[in-house]
Amino acid sequence: MGILEGKRILVTGVLTEASIAFAAARLAQEQGAEVVLSSFGRQMKITSVIAERLPEPAEVIELDATNEDDLAALPERLGGRIDGIVHAIAFAPKDALGGVFLDTPFESVSNAMHVSAYSLKSITVAARPSLNPGAGVVGLTFDATIAWPAYDWMGVAKAALESTSRYLAKYLGPEGVRVNLVSAGPLKTTAAKSIPGFDAFEDVWSDRAPLGWDQTDTxxxxxxxVALLSDWFPATTGEMVHVDGGLHATGA
Structure with a gap:
């Protein structure tokens, strides 16, 4: 029996097989969960095609995390209770990345913050009526406690995401809902490829990560x-778990 046996999980952000979200959805199914995917607009078709590559069929519901109507309709679209949410949504305009930090207009910063940070709160609160006690919410970050080259305002948005997760953990804890983040090392996902200069991380991780690091392995x-969604972390919330080969713990 898998560690998610009998659970129902909403997974956002599945657009390619190379994504962390797809890996999470696949592994959740392998561990016994029923998985529901979300997408929106023109991406719905892409997500529906990728969903067919999971071990089991997965329903795809419409959810634009910046659309109040979609958020209000989320409990109805879920069609029942859920035991977890995987938040794998992030976006920043091109003029917010790649070394242009000092020149980025607020409109682009606001967009990055809304999609990449505030959406964690938006989706979690929208799904609140459907969350079972003991439910887990897990988001994805790239350790924002330091400044990274080229990451610019996405780094700031991730810092906001990390703070948001802690406040959600504080306010939803009395309802038995756990909120945690996974900070993965650099992976060659579609999102990473859109960041100018992201290749600069490759040598750093290959040289310094104590356990080594494969940028193609999600x-x-x-x-x-999956572990954080399970009942094996019943008293863990507001935490950021590093999955980066141990690089975060090393010095120069």
Whole structure:
């Protein structure tokens, strides 16, 4: 019996098989969960195609995390209770990345914050009527306690995401809802490829990560997500778990 046997999990952000979200959805199914995917607009078709590559069929519901109507309709679209949410949504305009930090207009910063940070609160609160006691919410970050090259305002948005997760943990804890983050090392996902200069991380991780690091392997991050969704972390909330080969713990 898998560690998510009998649970129902909403997974956002599945657009390619190379994504952490897809790995989490696949592993969740392998561990016994029923998985519901969300997407919106033109991406719905892409997500529906990718959903067919999971071990089991997965329903795809419409959810634009910046659309109040979609958020209000989320409990009805879920069609029942859920035991967990995987938040794998992030976006920043091109003029907010790649070394242009000092020149980025607020409109682009606001967009990055809304999609990448505030959406964690939006989706979690929208799904609140459907969350079972003991439910787990797990988001994805790239350790924002330091400044990274090229990451710019996405780094700031991730810092906001990390703070948001702690406040959600504080306010939803009395309802038995756990909120945690997984900080993965750099992975060659579609999102990473859109960041100018992201290749700069490759040599750093290969040289310094104590356990080594494979930038094409999303399974370690997916496993961490599944573990945090399970009942094996019943008293863990407001936490950020590093899945980066141990690089965060090393010095120069």
């Amino acid at each position: 399974e370690p991050a997916g496993k961490a997500i």
